Amino acid sequence: MSLMDRPDNMERITTPELAQVFIDEQIALAREQIGDKKVLLALSGGVDSSVVAALLIKAVGKQLVCVHVNHGLLRKGEPEQVIEVFKNQMDANLIYVDAVDRFLDLLAGVSDPEEKRHIIGEEFINVFADEARKLEGVDFLAQGTIWPDILESRDGIKAHHNAGGLPDDIAERFELVEPVRPLFKDEVRVVGKQLGLPDDMVYRQPFPGPGLGVRCPGAITRDRLEAVRESDAILREEFAKNGLEGKVWQYFTVVPDFKSTGIKDGKRTFDWPCIIRAINTTDVVEVTVEHLPDELIDHLVKRIIAEVPGINRVLYDFTPKPPATVEYE
Ligand code: XMP
Numbered sequence: 417m418s419l420m421d422r423p424d425n426m427e428r429i430t431t432p433e434l435a436q437v438f439i440d441e442q443i444a445l446a447r448e449q450i451g452d453k454k455v456l457l458a459l460s461g462g463v464d465s466s467v468v469a470a471l472l473i474k475a476v477g478k479q480l481v482c483v484h485v486n487h488g489l490l491r492k493g494e495p496e497q498v499i500e501v502f503k504n505q506m507d508a509n510l511i512y513v514d515a516v517d518r519f520l521d522l523l524a525g526v527s528d529p530e531e532k533r534h535i536i537g538e539e540f541i542n543v544f545a546d547e548a549r550k551l552e553g554v555d556f557l558a559q560g561t562i563w564p565d566i567l568e569s570r571d572g573i574k575a576h577h578n579a580g581g582l583p584d585d586i587a588e589r590f591e592l593v594e595p596v597r598p599l600f601k602d603e604v605r606v607v608g609k610q611l612g613l614p615d616d617m618v619y620r621q622p623f624p625g626p627g628l629g630v631r632c633p634g635a636i637t638r639d640r641l642e643a644v645r646e647s648d649a650i651l652r653e654e655f656a657k658n659g660l661e662g663k664v665w666q667y668f669t670v671v672p673d674f675k676s677t678g679i680k681d682g683k684r685t686f687d688w689p690c691i692i693r694a695i696n697t698t699d700v701v702e703v704t705v706e707h708l709p710d711e712l713i714d715h716l717v718k719r720i721i722a723e724v725p726g727i728n729r730v731l732y733d734f735t736p737k738p739p740a741t742v743e744y745e
Pocket of ligand 1: 622625700737
């Protein structure tokens with residue numbers, strides 16, 4: 417039953433009890449659909465794919481084959497968390513693909529934002545398809561499609577990924593399994609919590625598919641990408657410490673491709689700036705800027721400059737959307 421629509425009268429899943437009813441139903445449906453066959457899942461570590469993984473591990477155990485592709489553009493600690501939660505704690509059948517060099521080599525020298533996105537998307541499919549071709553006896557492909565994806569593609573707002581994008585020889589092999597398809601995002605989180613996923617996985621802020629690549633504007637270099645990753649980790653740590661995690665809708669850093677003069681230990685520096693962006697929204701169409709307390713800004717400036725190699729200046733982005741978009745590319 418991959419094409420399961422949300423019934424008009426479906427009760428909103430807001431409590432652990434309702435989540436458990438949904439989980440039990442989906443486990444039964446998944447077992448019925450999958451039988452003794454294998455099912456493949458691209459597990460990014462985002463909320464939707466993580467909830468699908470946790471649910472299908474309960475339903476069919478090692479018949480689920482998770483593939484986690486590390487494209488080098490993930491946030492600090494993300495691949496490690498996927499391995500810890502799914503392989504170590506849930507004993508999943510997890511294939512970890514270190515594709516960092518493959519992606520960064522392809523992206524070297526590419527500065528056009530659309531070309532960067534295209535390369536990242538296409539290479540992701542190539543890596544996943546390579547893994548799929550290696551596996552024998554996999555008949556199903558699980559996806560973290562959720563109900564807003566279906567509504568948006570019906571309304572022509574955005575194309576829904578589905579198996580689209582996979583080469584024909586791969587796509588034709590699989591029947592889809594979409595256990596969270598009837599759910600809205602807040603319901604996916606309630607279900608994820610009930611499945612025992614950690615809070616920082618269930619309540620994580622939105623993160624674009626091309627990852628830190630869009631926060632390293634222009635041609636990505638490994639050193640500037642590391643500056644984005646390290647400054648982002650500091651920002652997330654400080655937001656958590658200051659009770660802002662889960663309160664501010666999205667926050668991240670950007671390291672643009674220009675340098676300016678500074679001074680450190682009495683010596684001239686010539687390094688990148690780090691831009692902080694923190695925003696709130698309800699619909700992502702219009703976005704307002706979160707104004708941080710002065711002390712927190714001062715502390716972030718000190719920590720980022722002291723701890724992130726290559727940064728000598730910290731800037732704050734005060735621009736709402738419109739006129740600016742959330743991401744820089
Ligand atoms: P923009 O920059 O369009 O971002 O104002 C709006 C929201 O969408 C996220 N975003 C993406 N998410 N793939 C995604 O999955 C993408 O290519 C992508 N681009 C932007 C962005 O982080 C913000 O939450």
